[in-house]
Structures are given as C-alpha cells and as structure tokens.
Amino acid sequence: MTKPQQNPMRSVHRAFQVLSELELAQRPLRLTDLAQRTGLHIATTQRLVNVLTEHGYASRHSNGYTAGPAALSTAHAFAMTSPVRLIARPILEELANATGLTASLYVRVQNSRVLIDRVEGGRRPQYSLPIGERLPLYPGAAGKVFLACDPETDLDATAADLAPVTLADGTVLEHSAVLADLQDVRTRGFAISVNERQFDTTATAAPIVDSAGRILGSLGLSGATAELRDVESSALPSDVRRAAQAIGSRVPPAN
Amino acid sequence: MTKPQQNPMRSVHRAFQVLSELELAQRPLRLTDLAQRTGLHIATTQRLVNVLTEHGYASRHSNGYTAGPAALSTAHAFAMTSPVRLIARPILEELANATGLTASLYVRVQNSRVLIDRVEGGRRPQYSLPIGERLPLYPGAAGKVFLACDPETDLDATAADLAPVTLADGTVLEHSAVLADLQDVRTRGFAISVNERQFDTTATAAPIVDSAGRILGSLGLSGATAELRDVESSALPSDVRRAAQAIGSRVPPAN
DNA sequence: AAGGTTAATATCATAGAATGAGAATGGCGG
DNA sequence: CCGCCATTCTCATTCTATGATATTAACCTT
Numbered sequence: 242m243t244k245p246q247q248n249p250m251r252s253v254h255r256a257f258q259v260l261s262e263l264e265l266a267q268r269p270l271r272l273t274d275l276a277q278r279t280g281l282h283i284a285t286t287q288r289l290v291n292v293l294t295e296h297g298y299a300s301r302h303s304n305g306y307t308a309g310p311a312a313l314s315t316a317h318a319f320a321m322t323s324p325v326r327l328i329a330r331p332i333l334e335e336l337a338n339a340t341g342l343t344a345s346l347y348v349r350v351q352n353s354r355v356l357i358d359r360v361e362g363g364r365r366p367q368y369s370l371p372i373g374e375r376l377p378l379y380p381g382a383a384g385k386v387f388l389a390c391d392p393e394t395d396l397d398a399t400a401a402d403l404a405p406v407t408l409a410d411g412t413v414l415e416h417s418a419v420l421a422d423l424q425d426v427r428t429r430g431f432a433i434s435v436n437e438r439q440f441d442t443t444a445t446a447a448p449i450v451d452s453a454g455r456i457l458g459s460l461g462l463s464g465a466t467a468e469l470r471d472v473e474s475s476a477l478p479s480d481v482r483r484a485a486q487a488i489g490s491r492v493p494p495a496n
Numbered sequence: 497m498t499k500p501q502q503n504p505m506r507s508v509h510r511a512f513q514v515l516s517e518l519e520l521a522q523r524p525l526r527l528t529d530l531a532q533r534t535g536l537h538i539a540t541t542q543r544l545v546n547v548l549t550e551h552g553y554a555s556r557h558s559n560g561y562t563a564g565p566a567a568l569s570t571a572h573a574f575a576m577t578s579p580v581r582l583i584a585r586p587i588l589e590e591l592a593n594a595t596g597l598t599a600s601l602y603v604r605v606q607n608s609r610v611l612i613d614r615v616e617g618g619r620r621p622q623y624s625l626p627i628g629e630r631l632p633l634y635p636g637a638a639g640k641v642f643l644a645c646d647p648e649t650d651l652d653a654t655a656a657d658l659a660p661v662t663l664a665d666g667t668v669l670e671h672s673a674v675l676a677d678l679q680d681v682r683t684r685g686f687a688i689s690v691n692e693r694q695f696d697t698t699a700t701a702a703p704i705v706d707s708a709g710r711i712l713g714s715l716g717l718s719g720a721t722a723e724l725r726d727v728e729s730s731a732l733p734s735d736v737r738r739a740a741q742a743i744g745s746r747v748p749p750a751n
Numbered sequence: 752a753a754g755g756t757t758a759a760t761a762t763c764a765t766a767g768a769a770t771g772a773g774a775a776t777g778g779c780g781g
Numbered sequence: 782c783c784g785c786c787a788t789t790c791t792c793a794t795t796c797t798a799t800g801a802t803a804t805t806a807a808c809c810t811t
Contacts, residue, residue, distance in 0.1 A: 250547045251797065252769060256508045257551040264573040272788065282771050287788070292505045296512040297605035298570070300578065303748035308574040310603045314610045315553070316571035317628025318519040319563040323555065348565045350552035355569045373572025493558035506768065507798060527759065537800050542759070 252289070255281060259289045260298055260308070264375070269305030316373065325449065325457050326357050329488045332460075333360040336484055340477070342464040349387045353377055354459065362464065379403050379419070382434035382446035383461035389426035390448040391456050396423045410436040431478045436466055443469040445478045447485035453494040460485040510536060511544045515553055515563070519630070524560030571628065580704065580712050581612050584743045587715075588615040591739055595732070597719040604642045608632055609714065617719065634658050634674070637689035637701035638716035644681035645703040646711050651678045665691040686733045691721055698724040700733045702740035708749040715740040 262278045263270060270278070276286040290306055293299035297311030320326060326346065333344040337360040344362070347354040356374045378384040388394055400420035407413050414422070426432040431447040444463035448456050462481050472478065517533045518525060525533070531541040545561055548554035552566030575581060581601065588599040596618040602609040611629045633639040643649050655675035662668050669677070681687040686702040699718035703711050717736050727733065 249797075250507060250543055252505060253507050253511045253544065253547045254551075256511065257547070257553070260570065261551075264570045267573060267576055269577065273786085283788085284771060284773095284790090285769080288505055288769085289508065291789095292508045292512070295606075296509075296516070297610075298512070300574075302579055307577040308570050309605075310574060310578070310610045310612060311605050312567050312570035312574050313612065313628040314605065314608075314630040315515065315519045315563050315567035315628075317626075317630070318522060319555075319565060319567050320625075320628070321522055322524065322562040323565070324557055350564075350566050350569065351550075355552075355565045357565060357568065370575075371572075373568040373570075373575070375569040375572070504768080528757085538759085539761090539800060540798080543798085546760095 255279070255285070256289050256293060259286060260293060263293075263299060263306060263308045269302050269307050271305040275306065320357075323357070324492050325488065328491045329449070329458070329460065330358060332484050332488055333358060336360075336462055336481070337362045340462060340464075340480075342462050342469075345383060345461040345463065347376075347383045347387075347459045347461065348457070349378070349459075350375070354384050354387060357458070376438070379406055380408055380434070381438040382432040382444040382463075383459040384438075385423065385426050385432045385434070386446050386448045386459040387456060389423040389432065390430070390450070392454070396420055396427065399423065408437045409440040409442075429478075431482045433472055433478060435469075435472075441466050443472055445472055445481050447478070447482040449485045449489045449492075451489055451492050451494045455494070457489060457492055460488065507544070510534070510540070511548060514541060514544045515548060518548075518554060518561060518563045524557050524562050526560040530561065575612075578612070579747050580743065583746045584704070584713070584715065585613060587739050587743055588613060591615075591717055591736070592617045595717060595719075595735075597717050597724075600638060600716040600718065602631075602638045602642075602714040602716065603712070604633070604714075605630070609639050609642060612713065631693070634661055635663055635689070636693040637687040637699040637718075638714040639693075640678060640681050640687045640689070641701050641703045641714040642711060644678040644687065645685070645705070647709070651675055651682065654678065663692045664695040664697075684733075686737045688727055688733060690724075690727075696721050698727055700727055700736050702733070702737040704740045704744045704747075706744055706747050706749045710749070712744060712747055715743065 258279050259275060259281070262275060272283065272287055272290065275290065276283045279286060281289070290299050294301055294306070294309065297309045299306050300309040325348065329346050333346060336342070336344040341363040344360045345356060346358040348357050353375050356372055356376070359372060376384060378387050388399055389396065397420055400416050400423060404416040404419050405413050406419060431445060433443075433445045435443045442463055443466040444461050446459050446461035449458040449460055451457055460481055462477060513534050514530060514536070517530060527538065527542055527545065530545060531538045534541060536544070545554055549556055549561070549564065552564045554561050555564040580603065584601045588601060591597070591599040592615040598617045599615045600611060601613040603612050608630050611627050611631070614627060631639060633642050643654055644651065652675055655671050655678060659671040659674050660668050661674060686700060688698075688700045690698045697718055698721040699716050701714050701716035704713040704715055706712055715736055717732060
C-alpha cells in the first residue's frame with residue numbers, strides 16, 4: 242500500500258512491499274500477480290521473492306507464493322521481548338477477569354493496527370486465534386485512539402482522507418462526523434464504538450502513552466452490544482483509561 | 497548466522513541478516529551490538545534497521561531494538577494460508593486425541609525448524625505458547641527427519657558438521673554416532689528421540705513429503721519419557737509415519 | 752548538575768549493485 | 782504433441798548502497 246518511491250534503500254523497501262502484498266492477499270499469489278500489485282517489474286519481483294523465500298519469509302506453492310514460516314519465529318521473538326506486551330499482559334488478564342469482557346492490546350503499524358495480545362473474558366470460547374490480525378485504524382474504538390490521541394495528527398486532514406466511511410451497522414460517516422468523532426476522542430482521552438467495525442460488538446479503548454507522550458499502543462475492552470448498553474455512563478471507559486495509563490507509566494520511554 | 501556475501505540483492509539479504517539477529521538475541525540490541533553481530537558497518541546497520549522499523553519488523557525501545565509487530569501480522573497471514581498447516585491441522589487433533597500425546601508440526605527454515613502448529617494431548621495444560629519457536633535441526637526427533645530424509649543431504653558431511661553434540665541427558669554423540677542415527681532414520685523413514693533435546697521427553701517423528709519427494713515438514717508426537725518406555729516396539733512410529741504420508745499426499749506439489 | 756564517554760544520525764564521493772528490456776527455459780493443459 | 786504462460790537468465794546502464802568521517806544527541810559518572 243505504501244509506496245516509498247524515494248531513493249534510499251529502495252530494494253529493501255521494495256522487498257517489504259512485496260511481503261506486505263503477500264500478507265494482504267491472504268491467498269497464494271503468482272509471480273505475475275505480485276508484480277502487478279506492487280507495480281514492480283517482473284524480474285525485480287522475482288529476485289525479491291527469491292530472497293524472501295530463501296530467508297523463509299515467503300513460501301512457494303503449487304499455486305503461488307504466500308507468507309513464510311520465518312515470520313512466525315520472528316513473531317515469537319517479538320512476543321517474547323516486546324516491553325509493552327509483557328507489561329500489559331497481567332493487566333489484560335485483570336481487566337478480562339474483572340469485567341468478563343475481552344481485553345485487547347493493539348499497536349500501530351503504518352496505517353493499520355495489529356492485535357498483539359488478547360485475553361478473552363468469559364463465556365463464549367474463542368475458536369480462532371486472531372492474534373496478529375491487521376485491522377484498519379478508523380472504524381473501531383481501539384483504532385481511533387491512534388489517530389485522535391497523537392498530537393502530531395492533523396484530525397481534519399485525516400478525517401478528509403478517511404471519509405466517507407461505512408460502519409458495520411450501515412451508517413455512513415462523512416467528513417464532519419469523522420472529524421467530530423476524532424476530536425471527541427482526543428479531548429476525552431478514550432474512545433467508544435458501538436457496532437462500528439463488528440456488528441453487535443461494543444468497545445471502549447484508551448491510548449497507552451509513554452512519558453515522552455508517544456503512543457505505544459491501544460488498550461481495548463469489548464463485548465456484545467446487548468450487554469453494554471450503558472457504556473457511556475459506566476465506569477468502563479475510565480477504568481480502561483486508567484489501566485492504559487498504568488501500562489504506559491511502566492514502559493521505559495523510547496529515547 | 498548465514499552470510500550471503502554475494503553480490504545480488506545484497507542490501508535485502510543484509511536486512512534479513514539484521515532481522516535474524518534481532519530474532520536470535522531474544523532481547524533488545526543496541527545499534528552497535530547489531531553492527532557487531534552482523535559484521536556490517538554501523539551506518540549500514542542503521543539504515544537497514546530504520547527501514548525495518550519503518551515497516552514494523554523492528555521496534556525501538558529505550559535499551560535497543562527488538563523484532564517488531566509486523567512480524568505478527570505476517571505470521572498470522574502465514575498461518576491462515578499455509579497449505580501444509582491447514583491440511584495438517586485436523587490430523588494433529590486426531591493424533592493428539594487418539595494418543596493423549598502432543599502433536600507438533602514443524603517446517604524447516606534454513607538451518608533450523610520452526611514450530612508451525614501444535615495440539616496438546618491431554619492432562620498437563622500448556623502454559624506458554626511455543627508456536628513460532630525456532631529449534632535446531634539436530635537434537636530431537638522432528639528435527640532429524642529434515643536432515644535424514646532429504647536425499648540431497650550428505651549424511652556424513654552433516655554429521656561431521658554437527659558432532660560433537662550434547663544431549664539433554666548428558667550423552668555426548670560423536671561423528672559416528674550421529675551418522676549412524678541419521679542413517680537409521682533415513683532407512684526407517686521415521687525418527688525416535690528419548691531425552692534428546694528436552695529431558696524427560698520422548699518423541700517420534702516422520703517427514704511430510706510431497707509427491708515430488710520434497711520435504712514439506714515434520715510431524716512429531718511427544719510425551720513424557722516415563723509414559724513412552726516402549727515406543728520402539730509400539731505402533732506409534734508407524735502411526736505417525738502414516739499420518740505424515742496422509743498429509744503429504746494431500747498437499748499439491750510445489751511445482 | 753557538568754564533563755566525559757558512548758551511541759545515533761548526517762554528509763559525501765566512489766564503486767558496484769539493482770534495475771528493466773528482452774531472450775531462453777521449463778511446465779502445464781489442451 | 783504443440784502452444785501458452787510462468788519463471789529464470791543475460792547484460793549494459795544508471796543510480797543506489799556503501800563506508801570513512803564529521804556532527805549531534807544521549808547517557809552516565811562523579
């Protein structure tokens with residue numbers, strides 16, 4: 242998606258561009274497809290996927306290339322070493338136990354968020370392991386937080402980029418609605434979403450900020466909309482906000 | 497570890513070299529450390545790790561760099577699309593249910609194996625999620641299979657590279673012992689390990705081979721040594737072998 | 752706090768790697 | 782058996798990647 246068409250480290254950037262397409266496709270891609278999607282010359286694409294494959298980040302199959310197993314081991318290393326994740330873990334458990342809801346930890350990667358860790362709250366068992374899932378920044382409480390709570394972000398421009406957005410309940414948000422939403426999140430320091438990204442799911446989220454003011458992640462708490470009719474007036478948002486602050490204060494600042 | 501110091505795609509190779517060190521270290525590394533470990537110039541290392549960070553495959557913290565969250569989402573994509581994994585899943589469950597043991601699926605990445613999927617058998621609950629763990633090829637049943645069952649591999653040279661090896665029970669294997677072991681695995685078509693990599697763990701494993709004879713992975717079944725005193729004479733090895741063949745026969749050949 | 756030390760980033764000329772056009776090979780399906 | 786599509790190879794040109802050095806920033810010691 243991102244096309245860093247600048248000079249420096251071009252081939253490396255392109256390698257990750259290819260990898261990103263493999264990840265995005267969620268199905269095997271033929272070399273030609275890859276070349277088309279990335280906009281690179283076939284020969285170039287070929288050399289890049291060969292390197293990716295050699296290192297295990299891509300795999301070749303009968304019907305094309307997919308992401309490779311090396312990503313799994315790198316992900317494992319990340320999970321074992323990420324300070325935010327390690328610090329947040331017990332707090333996720335605490336939140337999930339206390340509320341019976343699902344506690345989730347996201348970090349931002351470029352223009353999306355990635356689910357880093359999750360503790361399911363109670364009843365309904367979890368069938369799929371969505372950890373590692375990549376989601377958009379806008380619809381969804383935990384995503385909005387990244388946009389709204391980053392002082393660097395120009396909310397107006399961002400809203401313009403995003404709009405119009407269609408939510409899971411069918412609502413369509415225009416520029417002004419998105420902007421108002423983001424501004425609201427920014428001033429309140431937390432976000433609430435009702436049936437935004439997933440129908441019948443309500444969530445509240447708050448930013449995890451280090452002492453230097455950088456956003457390290459987003460802490461979300463979600464459950465069935467039916468069970469959360471009174472989120473706005475409940476203590477949940479401030480609970481989440483407090484928990485997020487607790488995490489942030491324990492993570493040493495990046496520099 | 498691998499140093500592809502050839503000309504083509506040098507910078508991309510180096511990028512993965514850096515990433516590999518980050519993964520291996522399992523702790524934050526400072527830029528200088530990274531440069532030393534990879535043998536690259538500091539300036540070069542810096543540019544590479546910046547690109548990695550920009551794409552989310554590395555993260556910067558107060559005390560150095562670690563692997564980054566993008567690896568998680570790529571890993572997720574891999575898990576959702578890998579044919580071997582998808583095909584093997586039900587068979588892992590079946591094996592684990594039938595035997596009460598732990599069924600594991602590994603694939604090879606360069607000179608190591610990565611745990612792709614696992615179904616725990618019965619009693620003892622699993623505390624850590626070791627999926628993604630990177631292990632050596634030699635000690636351990638599931639690893640040996642990759643070396644022994646690949647007709648391309650020169651067992652004698654491989655044994656020479658490996659020896660001497662110290663097992664978890666303290667045994668030290670010299671060249672001849674390793675060679676004999678590998679040859680045995682090759683002729684029998686499955687491997688057995690007792691207290692080799694983990695003390696008090698016994699395992700048996702067989703290669704997953706596609707119709708073209710390429711090794712796609714390794715299927716292992718493991719449990720406490722005490723419960724598996726009679727593996728050699730039991731039906732387990734051939735059960736595993738049969739299951740591995742079943743998987744292999746359902747995966748379309750790579751080309 | 753201030754000075755000394757180490758780490759991270761910027762600058763720049765040169766070498767050589769990366770690129771893309773096209774040709775050649777290899778597989779697959781008809 | 783033949784033609785088609787995907788992949789791999791070849792090669793000259795250009796621009797990117799490199800590494801020595803200089804600069805800035807962070808850190809720790811006292």
